[in-house]
Amino acid sequence: MDLGIAGKVAIVTGGSSGIGLAIARSFHNEGVTVVINGRDEAKLEAAVTKIGPNCRGIVADLTTAEGAAKLYAFARQSGPISFLVNNIGRFDVEDFFDISDERWHEYFEFNVMTGIRITRPVLKEMLGNDDGSIVFISSEAAVRSIPFMVHYSLTKTAQLGLSRALAEMTRGTRVRVNAYMPGPTATDSVKDYFHGIAAERGISFDDVLRGFFKDDQPGSLIQKLIDPEMHGRAVVQMAANWAMNGTTQRADGGAVHSIL
Template sequence: MDYQLVGKTALITGGATGIGKAIAQRFIMEGARVVISGLHEKEVAEALAELGDHAQGMVADLTEEGAAERLVALAIEAGPIDFLINNVGIFEVRDFFETDDAQWFHYFNVNVMSGVRMTRLVMKSMLDRGQGSIVFISSESAVKPQPWMVHYGAMKTCLLGVSRALAELTKGTAVRVNSILPGPTSTDAVKRYHREIAEQKGVSTQQVVQDYFDDTEPTSLIRRMIEPDEVASSVLHLAASPALNGMAMRMEGGTIRSII
């Protein structure tokens, strides 16, 4: 399918690794220019080398003052931002009773406020032009919260509310705001977590994944980890399809037992 993205600009936060990098690759394949951010210079440099001439990027901690503004300034050097993918986020398994207020505020700052800041900087220009697309990367945890990371589910649920409310501001324009709910995805961070569990239990990582779908995600219909590129394909479709607005797209392999 031709999404007609040649000459368009996509700004992807957290685009140096994982799902974010896969999204950047998809946009480039469709002819777009991408601008990415990452936390570490080495990761950003390696990602840019892999993505090629149609990519620019910078090291940016979007919780720091001025970082979002600098990233947007880089992105608009060659013209307006057509797509904003709010991908930055952190997940961590933590005991609810051992997670203090400071940690909660940190998770909120990264997982929610980074997208709020970026959207506040980008969306007004989109509305003035009458076109543009924003996607928030949420999670299945937004509607299927897990007790071992209460903070993460709460933040991802918040993103659904933010995204839908912002979509209401687009009425009568070609600007769109959507969110997507990926399920368990085989990113480097998740693979590392599985290796740690495997070492602790003295089993293979394959057994860890199988046990996960037997014990933790028994409702999964695909019964496997989702690949970052699969998420990226859905994000691209959601971002570039003109009739999709104000929606939360499930992309979790059927783990959520719901008709809609």
């Protein structure tokens, strides 16, 4: 599909694995120069090779102001930033009563502040150029609050509020800010999590998945993990669609019981 975005520049944070890697690859397939960051140099280099010749990577930790400035300056060497996908995030299964204050701050750093730090200079540039599109990768957990992942759910909800507030700043311009809510996806980290449960219980990976969708995700209409490539294509289409601003697109497999 030709979305008419060839030759532009996109930043995909955390683009060395999972959904971020799939998004970066989809941008690259549209002829976009893609800039990704990560904290593991070997993993980052492997991802750059996998994505293609128009991908550039830099080791930059967005939990620091210095890391965000480093990524922005590196990306600007390729030209004006037309797309930013805030994909960095983490998840853990933890009991609410065991989550320390330090852990809460850690989650805000990873799931919220990383996006804020890189969006500051990028959004300012986009508004100055009257052109650009930003997407925050949230989660269905943002609206289907998960009690054993309270810190994850809350920070993902915060991303939706942040996205909409920033979109309000774009009124009357050609700049847009949206959010995207994937459901359970077959990323390496998610598969590793389920494999760990399988090993612990002495059952198969498929049995663990069946139990997960039966007990934890009974509302899912597809009853299976989503291929990251599906999200990659959908996010790029959303980023390129000038009719979408200030909205959230769901791709949760029907887990959220709502028609909107």
